[in-house]
Amino acid sequence: MDWSNIIDINTYSTLLLIVLFAPFVGMVVSGAFGAHQKIVALGWFNSFCILCSLLASLMLLVPVFEGVSFSISLFDWIVLGDFGVDFGFCVDQISIVMIVVISLVSLLVHLYSIGYMKNDRGFNRYFSFLSGFVFSMMFLVLSDNFLGLFVGWEGVGVCSYLLIGFWYERPSANFASIEAFVSNRIADLGMLLGILLIFWTFGSLHFEKVFTAVESREYEYSILVWIGILLFIGAMGKSAQFPLHTWLANAMEGPTPVSALIHAATMVTAGVYLLIRSHPLYMQIPHIGECIAYLGAFVALFAASMALVNKDLKRIIAYSTLSQLGYMFVAAGLGAYWIALFHLFTHAFFKSLLFLGAGNVMHSMHDGLDITRMGKLAKPLKYTMIFMLIGNLALCGIPPFAGYFSKDLILEFSFNLDYKILWGLLVFGAFMTAFYSFRLFMLVFFAPKSQEAYMIEHPHEASSLMLWAMFPLAILSIVAGFLYDKMLAMLNHISTQVTSLSNNVLFNPTNHSLSHEALAGIVLGAVCVGILYAFIRYRNYTYKICDNAIYKLLYHQYYIPKLYELVFVRFFSWLCSMLWRKVEISIFDRSIDAVGIVLIWCSKTLKILQNGSLSSYLRLMLFGVLILLFGTLVLVFGGR
Numbered sequence: 343m344d345w346s347n348i349i350d351i352n353t354y355s356t357l358l359l360i361v362l363f364a365p366f367v368g369m370v371v372s373g374a375f376g377a378h379q380k381i382v383a384l385g386w387f388n389s390f391c392i393l394c395s396l397l398a399s400l401m402l403l404v405p406v407f408e409g410v411s412f413s414i415s416l417f418d419w420i421v422l423g424d425f426g427v428d429f430g431f432c433v434d435q436i437s438i439v440m441i442v443v444i445s446l447v448s449l450l451v452h453l454y455s456i457g458y459m460k461n462d463r464g465f466n467r468y469f470s471f472l473s474g475f476v477f478s479m480m481f482l483v484l485s486d487n488f489l490g491l492f493v494g495w496e497g498v499g500v501c502s503y504l505l506i507g508f509w510y511e512r513p514s515a516n517f518a519s520i521e522a523f524v525s526n527r528i529a530d531l532g533m534l535l536g537i538l539l540i541f542w543t544f545g546s547l548h549f550e551k552v553f554t555a556v557e558s559r560e561y562e563y564s565i566l567v568w569i570g571i572l573l574f575i576g577a578m579g580k581s582a583q584f585p586l587h588t589w590l591a592n593a594m595e596g597p598t599p600v601s602a603l604i605h606a607a608t609m610v611t612a613g614v615y616l617l618i619r620s621h622p623l624y625m626q627i628p629h630i631g632e633c634i635a636y637l638g639a640f641v642a643l644f645a646a647s648m649a650l651v652n653k654d655l656k657r658i659i660a661y662s663t664l665s666q667l668g669y670m671f672v673a674a675g676l677g678a679y680w681i682a683l684f685h686l687f688t689h690a691f692f693k694s695l696l697f698l699g700a701g702n703v704m705h706s707m708h709d710g711l712d713i714t715r716m717g718k719l720a721k722p723l724k725y726t727m728i729f730m731l732i733g734n735l736a737l738c739g740i741p742p743f744a745g746y747f748s749k750d751l752i753l754e755f756s757f758n759l760d761y762k763i764l765w766g767l768l769v770f771g772a773f774m775t776a777f778y779s780f781r782l783f784m785l786v787f788f789a790p791k792s793q794e795a796y797m798i799e800h801p802h803e804a805s806s807l808m809l810w811a812m813f814p815l816a817i818l819s820i821v822a823g824f825l826y827d828k829m830l831a832m833l834n835h836i837s838t839q840v841t842s843l844s845n846n847v848l849f850n851p852t853n854h855s856l857s858h859e860a861l862a863g864i865v866l867g868a869v870c871v872g873i874l875y876a877f878i879r880y881r882n883y884t885y886k887i888c889d890n891a892i893y894k895l896l897y898h899q900y901y902i903p904k905l906y907e908l909v910f911v912r913f914f915s916w917l918c919s920m921l922w923r924k925v926e927i928s929i930f931d932r933s934i935d936a937v938g939i940v941l942i943w944c945s946k947t948l949k950i951l952q953n954g955s956l957s958s959y960l961r962l963m964l965f966g967v968l969i970l971l972f973g974t975l976v977l978v979f980g981g982r
Contacts, residue, residue, distance in 0.1 A: 354414075360398040365473045411432065450814060451599045474497075509597075519595075557626075573620060577614070602694040610664075641664060641667065643771050648900075650781070656697070657711075659693070669752050669771075689748070691822055706723055729812050742823065757861055777872040780880075
């Protein structure tokens with residue numbers, strides 16, 4: 343169907359502006375009442391703004407699926423000679439998936455937050471920050487140039503800092519927000535250098551112009567390599583890839599709905615989006631893509647191993663997010679960009695569901711997070727238990743849940759592309775995912791209560807509003823995988839080269855490759871073993887302290903945070919302290935004090951001129967006139 347004959351470009355532009363600026367309106371209105379007492383209507387108003395953004399996204403979805411893409415320019419931003427960047431935004435097959443996911447998950451998180459934050463005195467401020475984050479994320483994915491993307495990228499970083507440190511009275515929340523902000527700024531420096539190198543090489547920052555020049559292969563391979571590396575450094579920070587991963591788990595200090603939005607569906611997937619958006623560049627440097635894939639596989643196992651022993655409910659789910667991001671980077675690194683986007687799509691729903699379910703459990707446990715101190719919550723929290731079961735099955739990749747389709751595609755693609763080592767690592771990662779997911783599930787809902795269990799007589803289910811906000815995520819966690827064919831048909835419009843490569847690998851495997859059914863059976867078998875092992879181990883579990891070296895290594899995150907503290911934090915603290923004592927106090931403070939002392943001395947010296955004697959004032963005036971006359975004569979006769 344020719345949608346251009348049904349909807350004109352002005353309508354498309356209006357819908358795009360609604361998608362982008364509706365969250366901005368909510369942010370501004372809530373921000374205006376940030377210091378006031380709680381106004382529940384602001385929560386509903388912000389939810390309505392996000393609903394407008396979602397409806398506009400859905401109205402754009404069908405024509406974009408049919409191949410329609412368009413862009414608009416609001417006004418010029420920077421114009422320097424032949425170089426110009428405007429506030430331009432585009433909707434295509436990549437960005438439409440992102441804005442639908444962002445607006446849908448954001449709407450449900452906003453609705454959930456009305457119930458979750460109802461007793462918090464920062465209610466108004468919270469919704470302003472949350473809508474500001476959504477606006478920044480929309481700005482990031484809709485920008486049609488690298489500089490606009492970077493502005494949204496930094497806006498997301500600022501809003502995440504505000505949301506992670508929302509309860510700023512807690513020292514741990516302050517530390518976590520600063521750690522997240524600093525870690526991302528370190529990586530963002532690499533990304534900014536990459537953007538500058540793009541401008542220096544191509545003379546433009548517009549996606550279409552840059553990628554057209556890249557595909558022409560008129561530039562040196564080494565320059566493309568450096569651009570790819572620098573952009574990926576930025577992606578590493580935002581998606582918490584090793585070694586910039588430590589901030590993600592600590593970011594759980596923020597409100598749980600923030601974790602569901604930022605650390606499951608939007609912010610941490612921005613790095614994956616950057617790789618998918620820049621796929622014409624990375625297709626020219628496949629060796630860098632291989633490195634990205636191997637790093638992703640390492641992170642998938644690395645994060646899963648830490649989740650095996652952790653006792654913090656939210657941190658386990660955070661490590662799960664980190665592990666699944668590793669799977670996405672494997673797919674993107676191997677060139678299966680549409681598979682990476684598909685896993686990003688499905689992952690957003692079931693991981694948000696798990697985080698919101700964790701919020702329900704926290705409420706019933708009076709903010710307790712230690713899963714070894716819970717148990718037997720299946721009866722009082724039966725709806726939450728069902729929702730978290732759905733989320734865990736989708737995460738583990740059990741058919742017909744959504745995670746099965748996207749994760750299976752990644753594993754099959756890596757195997758058929760003859761990356762058997764990668765495939766083996768990812769299968770082992772799927773086993774660990776199944777084990778730690780159902781370890782959490784069993785300890786929270788079915789394991790016997792221990793002597794150290796939280797002393798809560800009547801655990802309560804979440805409010806009906808919070809449960810209804812979770813319901814669409816549960817449905818999507820089941821059915822989203824069946825949208826695979828629709829998404830594949832849409833993504834054929836992105837790059838014929840990408841989709842033809844993926845189709846050849848998946849549907850025309852080499853002779854020595856296993857069939858689709860055999861590969862799926864192996865992975866499913868590993869997952870089932872992990873689930874069964876967790877069920878047997880924890881159904882009658884009695885908690886006891888474990889002192890073996892491997893447990894301590896995993897529990898302390900391989901001692902990497904302590905290593906960072908010794909190497910970076912303590913050194914930086916010592917440097918700051920030394921500069922404060924030796925430079926600020928000894929030089930700057932004394933210099934400023936000296937200026938004051940000199941001025942005071944001058945004022946005391948010159949005050950004798952103001953003695954109240956008219957004859958003294960006349961003599962000083964005459965002396966001044968003589969000096970001026972002498973100066974004038976010097977200038978006149980000296981010029982000759």
